[in-house]
Amino acid sequence: MTTTRTKKAAPLDEVMLAMDVVDTLRHSENLVARELGEEDRASALMERLREVYRQQGIDVPDRILREGVSALNEARFAYSPPTGGLGYFLARLYVSRRHWGKQALFVALAALIGIVGYNFAYKPYVAGQxxxxxxxxxxxxxxxxxxxxxxxxxxxxxxxxxxxxxxxxxxxxxxxxxxxxxxxxxxxxxxxxxxxxxxGEYRLQIVNREGSDTGVWTYPDVNENTRNYYIIVEAIGTDGETQVQSIINEETGQAEQVSQWGVRVSEVVFNGVRDDKLDDGIVQNNIMGLKQYGYMDVDYVLPVLGGEITQW
CATH class of the missing domain: 1.20.1270 (Substrate Binding Domain Of Dnak; Chain:A; Domain 2)
Known part of the structure; x- marks a missing residue:
């Protein structure tokens, strides 16, 4: 027959008393001189503790005193705060949540809105486009x-x-x-x-109004010793209104929307129109050409050299 002995836990009042002994030792630095050896120090502690508790009217058994001294040496009831590690970091983060919680919540909400917006608004929009x-x-x-x-x-x-x-x-x-x-x-x-x-359907008419040019001449960039002569015209529709036309300026190569432009002619034609106007101030033969419906180009009445300008 085997007898099993079970070690019973110490009563709570004895544990509390031992903790009080440790606390008394920890806060009474002068209980024992530091120069004493370990055995002398333990005996001195026991004696001093008896005196302390005797003065308080408390009868503490020697085994409780020994338990307190032993607990002090083993730092049994001492708290050693953690100094590092992931758990320590997370604990401190949790405790300080009051300081960073609102900002973190704002950032998290912004990130969530961004993710939702990107996936459910922007990406479908881009795909749709x-x-x-x-x-x-x-x-x-x-x-x-x-x-x-x-x-x-x-x-x-x-x-x-x-x-x-x-x-x-x-x-x-x-x-x-x-x-x-x-x-x-x-x-x-x-x-x-x-x-x-x-x-388009219109007549190409020579401009003949007060304050408007009827003809101009310019020096081309490629040869400044030569003049280019132009008669200024406008497109008059069947309703009598001036029509805006897209004209490519031969000097710039750019198409422009204009109501008047210059058509390049020879010096002889230019002088003929000039003399016509100088005769009585009116260009009698003022029709430069006709543009008929269904055709691409103007059917010129006066000979032209090709090329037009939109500015002069």
Whole structure:
């Protein structure tokens, strides 16, 4: 038969008394002289503790005193604060949450809003824009090219206009198939310009008004010893109103929308118009040419050399 002995836990009042002994020792630095040896020091502590508790009217058994001294030596009831490690860092972070909590919450909310906005607003928007761009370049623009070509074909009275428009459509559709939005849009713009030019109907009239130039001459940059002569004209529609035209300035190479421009002529034609005006202040033969519906170009009455200016 085996007898099992179970060590019982010390009563709570004895533990508390031992803790008090340790606390008394810890706060009474002069209880024992430091120069005493370990055995003398323990005996002196025991004796001094008996005296301290005797003066307080407390009878403390020697085993409790010995337990207190032993606990003091082992630092059993001493608290040693943590000095590092992840747990220590997280504990301090939690305790100081009052100082950084609002800022952290704000940053977290901002980040959450940013993530939600990026995934549920910006990305769908970008995807939608990309899809719309693809649909425009591959569906809408080719359809618009076909529409403009059909209108040009029905209006044009010269085969060259239809041939040129057809070539433009072919280039434009090739660009659309390659998702080249810029070139596809340019094809549509060129077709629109062609249609507008074909539909135009006006007379090209020499400007003959007080305060307006009828003719000018300039020195070209390439040869300052030569003069270029220009007659200033305007487009007058069938309704008698001046029409704005897109004219390419030969000096700059840029197209401009203008109501008056200069048409380059020879010196002989220039002098003839000048003499006509000097005769009585009025240009009698003031029709420079006619632009008929369905045609691309002006049918000039006076001979021209080609080239136009928009500024002088």
């Amino acid at each position: 990309a899809q719309a761009s693809i649909e425009r370049v591959q569906v809408e623009l080719p359809a618009r090219m076909d529409e403009l070509l059909a209108q040009i074909t029905s209006v044009a009275k010269v085969e060259s206009a239809v041939v040129s428009a057809t070539e433009t459509v072919e280039r434009g559709k090739a660009a659309a198939a390659a998702s080249d939005l810029q070139r596809a849009e340019k094809a549509v713009a060129d077709l629109s310009t062609t249609l507008t030019q074909l539909q």
